[in-house]
Amino acid sequence: MTTTSTLAEEVLEVGRRVGLDEVATCSAEPFTEARRLLEQRRDEGLHGGMQFTYRNPARSTDPSATLPGARSLVVGALRYDTDVPPPPPAPAGRVARYATEDHYGELRRALTAVRDHLRAAGHRAVVVADDNALVDRAAAVRAGIGWYGKSSNVLVPRRGSWFVLGSVITDAELGASRDPVPDGCGACRRCLDGCPTGAIVAPGVVDAGRCLSWHLQVTGDFPRQHRAALGDRIYGCDECQEVCPPSRRDARDGGTAGDGGAAGDAVPVAAPGAGAPGSWVDLRWMLTASDDELLGALGRWYVPRRDPRYLRRNALVVLGNTADPTAGWVRDVLAGHLDGDDDLLARHAAWAACALGLRGWLEEGGWDRRPAVAEELAAVDAGGDVPDDRPADVSARGARGEDEGR
DSSP: OOOOOHHHHHHHHHHHHHSSEEEEEEOOOOHHHHHHHHHHHHHTTTTTTOGGGGGGHHHHHOHHHTTTOOOOEEEEEEEEOOOOOOOOSSSSEOOGGGTTTTTHHHHHHHHHHHHHHHHHHHOEEESSSSSSSSSHHHHHHHHHHHHEEEEEEEEEETTTTTTEEEEEESSSSOOOOOOOOOOOOOOOOOOHHHHOOOOOOEEEEOOOGGGGHHHHSSSSSOOHHHHHHTTTTEOOOOOHHHHHHHHHHHHHSSSSSTOOOOOOOOOOOTTOOOOOSSEEEEEEHHSOOOOOHHHHOOOOOOOOGTOOOTHHHHHHHHHHHHOOOOOHHHHHHHHHHSSSOOHHHHHHHHHHHHTOOOOHHHTTTGGGGGGHHHHHHHHHTTTTTOSSSSSSGGGSOOOTTTOOTT
C-alpha cells in the first residue's frame, strides 16, 4: 500500500514530469479569509458586476463543495510565454499574453495526469482550473507557490506572475509540501502607479469597475472614460505585470518581453475553429469578418453572451486609438457601422471617428442625424473621453471611399 508521504512525493514528481513549473500540496480546508474578502468586496461594489468566484463564494472557497470529503489540494502553476513580437504594420489589437495560446488547456492536461495518478492509487480526484469552482490564487498562496502581490496576482519568488494556476482536489491525505512564501513586495507600488485606470485602489484590492481587462468582457457600452486608456489592447491587459520587478526579471531571463520576435503579419487570425489568435489581431479583419469567422478564430476568449458584436465594439475603440485617419479603409469601416442597424456599434464608430479627428466627415455624411450617433456626439461634447492629441478635423484629407493606402 502506498503511504501518504510516498504518494505525495509521487504526485509532485508526476506534476513536474508533465511540465508544471511549480507544483505543491496543501490542505483542502475552506478558504475562510478568501470568502470574507469576496463577500466584502462584492458588497462594496468592487466586483463591477463580475461573477466568476463572486457568484457563489460559499462554493468557490470550499473544495469539499466540488469533491465531498476533500482532504488535499495539488496546486500547479504553468508559466506562459512572455515573448511579445513587435506590432505588425497594419493597425492591430494587442492580446494579453495569457490568451495568445490555450495555456489553460495545457495546464488542465498536466493536472489531469496528476488526477489520473491519484485515481490509480484508489483515491477520488478532480481537476479545477479557470472554471470558478475554486479560488485558484488562494490555493496557490496556501500551497507555498507564491505570495499575493499588491496587484492581487500571485507572485512566484524570482519569477513573478506569468503563470496560469489550477488544482487537483482529492480525498487523499497528502499534507503540505511547502511553507508559506513571505510577502516580497515591500515598499514597491509600481503596479498601483502603473495601472492605466487606477483600478488597483489599494494593495491587493482591484476595483473591477475600472479594470480594462474586465470591461473588454462586459456587455453594453465600453465606458467612455476608459476608452482612450484602452490604447491598443483588444483582449486583456498586462500592465500591472509588465511593471512588476519580479515579472520583468522573469521576462528578461526566461523570455524576452517586448524585445523578441520578428515583425509579422497581424493575424488575419487563425482559420475558424483554430482558436489561437497570437499576440496581435488585425483590426480591419475584425471589423469586416462575419460572426462565424470571429467566433471561429477568437471563440476561446470570453466573449459576452457569445455575441461577436462585443468583439467589434472593442475593435472600434482600439481603431479610434490607433488608426491612421487618412487611410480610406478606416472611413469605409466606420461608415459600415455608422450605417448598420446596431446602435451600440454606431455609437462606438462615432466615438472612433471623433477620436481620429473625423467628426467633420461624419457630419458631412449625415450620420449625426441618427439618434444613437447624436447621443454619442453629445457625450463627446460634454467631455467624453476622446484622445486630445489628434487633429481637430482631418476629414478633408480623404473623402469617404477613397483610400490611398488600401
